[in-house]
Amino acid sequence: MKIEAIDTSETKEYFINMGPQHPSTHGVLRLLLTLEGEIIKNVEPHIGYVHRAIEKMCEKSSFQQIIHLTDRLDYLSCHMNNEAVCLAVEQGLEMDVPERVKVIRTIIDELNRISSHTLWWGVMGMDMGAITSFLYGFREHEMITEIFEETCGARLTMSYNVPGGLMFDIPPNFQKMVKDFLFHFKKKLPEYDTLLSNNIIFTERTKGIGYLSKENAIAFGVTGPSARASGFACDVRKLKPYSAYHKVNFKEIIFTEGDCFARYKARIDEMWESVSIIEQLIDNIPEGDYFVKTKAVIKLPVGEYYQSVESARGEFGVYIVSDNKKNPYRVKFRSPGFANLSALNKIAQGCKIADLVAIMSTLDLVIPDIDR
Amino acid sequence: MDREALKNKLIEVFPNASFSENKQFIILTTTSDKITEVVETLKNNIDFRFDYMFCITGEDWLNYFIITYHLRSTHLGHELVLKAKIENREKPEIETLSHLYSTAELNEREIFEMYGIHFLHHPDLRKLLLPDEWEGFPMRKDYYDPIHIVELE
Numbered sequence: 174m175k176i177e178a179i180d181t182s183e184t185k186e187y188f189i190n191m192g193p194q195h196p197s198t199h200g201v202l203r204l205l206l207t208l209e210g211e212i213i214k215n216v217e218p219h220i221g222y223v224h225r226a227i228e229k230m231c232e233k234s235s236f237q238q239i240i241h242l243t244d245r246l247d248y249l250s251c252h253m254n255n256e257a258v259c260l261a262v263e264q265g266l267e268m269d270v271p272e273r274v275k276v277i278r279t280i281i282d283e284l285n286r287i288s289s290h291t292l293w294w295g296v297m298g299m300d301m302g303a304i305t306s307f308l309y310g311f312r313e314h315e316m317i318t319e320i321f322e323e324t325c326g327a328r329l330t331m332s333y334n335v336p337g338g339l340m341f342d343i344p345p346n347f348q349k350m351v352k353d354f355l356f357h358f359k360k361k362l363p364e365y366d367t368l369l370s371n372n373i374i375f376t377e378r379t380k381g382i383g384y385l386s387k388e389n390a391i392a393f394g395v396t397g398p399s400a401r402a403s404g405f406a407c408d409v410r411k412l413k414p415y416s417a418y419h420k421v422n423f424k425e426i427i428f429t430e431g432d433c434f435a436r437y438k439a440r441i442d443e444m445w446e447s448v449s450i451i452e453q454l455i456d457n458i459p460e461g462d463y464f465v466k467t468k469a470v471i472k473l474p475v476g477e478y479y480q481s482v483e484s485a486r487g488e489f490g491v492y493i494v495s496d497n498k499k500n501p502y503r504v505k506f507r508s509p510g511f512a513n514l515s516a517l518n519k520i521a522q523g524c525k526i527a528d529l530v531a532i533m534s535t536l537d538l539v540i541p542d543i544d545r
Numbered sequence: 546m547d548r549e550a551l552k553n554k555l556i557e558v559f560p561n562a563s564f565s566e567n568k569q570f571i572i573l574t575t576t577s578d579k580i581t582e583v584v585e586t587l588k589n590n591i592d593f594r595f596d597y598m599f600c601i602t603g604e605d606w607l608n609y610f611i612i613t614y615h616l617r618s619t620h621l622g623h624e625l626v627l628k629a630k631i632e633n634r635e636k637p638e639i640e641t642l643s644h645l646y647s648t649a650e651l652n653e654r655e656i657f658e659m660y661g662i663h664f665l666h667h668p669d670l671r672k673l674l675l676p677d678e679w680e681g682f683p684m685r686k687d688y689y690d691p692i693h694i695v696e697l698e
Contacts, residue, residue, distance in 0.1 A: 407619075492615075
């Protein structure tokens with residue numbers, strides 16, 4: 174038998190599949206990588222494994238039902254998603270909700286943002302090879318989940334918002350629970366820095382890796398902390414304040430480095446800002462009703478309504494086209510994850526496979542949000 | 546630029562386009578064959594500078610299709626809704642905008658598979674979310690699928 178000699182001097186591009194069952198893709202995302210050696214030449218995302226036709230389902234659903242579908246998009250910022258639909262419907266009905274509702278919605282928004290970011294932080298550490306952070310991140314995440322459970326009965330997919338207000342009033346011990354959590358969290362957040370932010374192994378793997386320029390961030394529509402780390406001021410809470418955000422003082426976290434570490438740091442700093450927002454509001458929840466009565470069948474006037482909110486991943490938009498029926502004519506969800514994913518190819522080109530894990534972690538992709 | 550000034554400027558630059566307004570946005574409607582020209586002006590004109598396209602939506606209105614583009618200028622802070630009307634339902638076609646806005650590439654692929662609208666000169670027009678062997682365009686209003694769609698009423 175003749176064995177053919179292999180020419181080792183020649184390098185060839187080859188393909189490799191990452192996912193759909195890869196732990197660091199955080200869900201069923203398949204990436205088709207074109208590699209030369211270990212260097213990534215091209216990343217082609219294949220998505221749609223959890224496509225549930227939510228936009229099509231919305232066309233058959235009433236406005237109250239749509240809210241429950243938006244929980245299933247980005248399940249880690251479910252309250253913001255619910256709020257976007259409610260605000261769009263309220264905008265169509267020209268309804269003004271009570272101050273109490275606005276403040277409670279804002280507090281829960283920020284709690285939800287912290288819970289999403291703590292979970293992201295834990296998982297990010299685990300992607301980088303540190304199991305400890307996963308356990309620590311989930312500890313704080315769990316505390317917020319318990320507050321949610323006490324408030325509305327659900328831990329993850331809350332559906333606490335309804336058009337016109339909230340489903341229930343907050344429990345009497347809500348303020349105490351939130352304050353206890355903040356007291357605990359403010360002591361623990363510096364630990365996050367000790368564990369990861371100042372860890373030499375971690376910083377070596379994230380600093381200068383996965384650069385996204387401001388121009389590219391805008392062109393690809395990247396939003397949220399991922400874009401603000403590239404210097405793109407896109408915080409919807411600042412640009413178009415909704416609920417009670419015009420009442421509070423907070424900083425829009427902007428970094429200009431645009432690398433993985435900047436994206437990481439933007440989220441850590443955002444948690445401090447969220448803590449500050451909650452502290453400003455928690456003692457000032459106005460008395461009053463927790464909802465405005467709406468008709469059982471909501472019909473929006475003919476027209477189109479766009480409402481965006483700042484979810485934990487970026488600008489989440491709801492675009493409703495109404496023809497004055499009980500179901501919307503067309504609903505489109507502008508999901509932040511979808512836009513953030515589209516920039517992945519640009520960011521990852523020239524990086525190594527191990528860096529791709531860091532890049533995906535810092536983009537904080539949630540797959541059901543992308544697939545819709 | 547404030548809303549009135551923007552509106553006047555738009556009318557000056559696009560005298561033939563039709564305008565409408567709602568509480569939030571100025572809506573500019575154009576035909577599908579002029580889309581590239583219009584968007585290039587909106588992006589490059591020093592008074593508009595719409596550099597950020599944050600939402601692209603396909604809509605089926607039974608006799609025609611509409612593609613809605615939500616645009617924002619990160620420099621000047623104003624927003625605009627641009628609608629492109631595609632009259633030909635049998636063979637819907639429109640020029641791609643992926644060379645102007647990178648975000649359009651994936652969004653256009655989604656509209657292509659959901660509505661069957663062809664984006665001319667798109668670099669990679671394939672199905673995105675649906676399986677490759679999927680037949681029909683599910684987001685169209687006349688789409689009929691007795692297996693996957695259960696009518697509730």
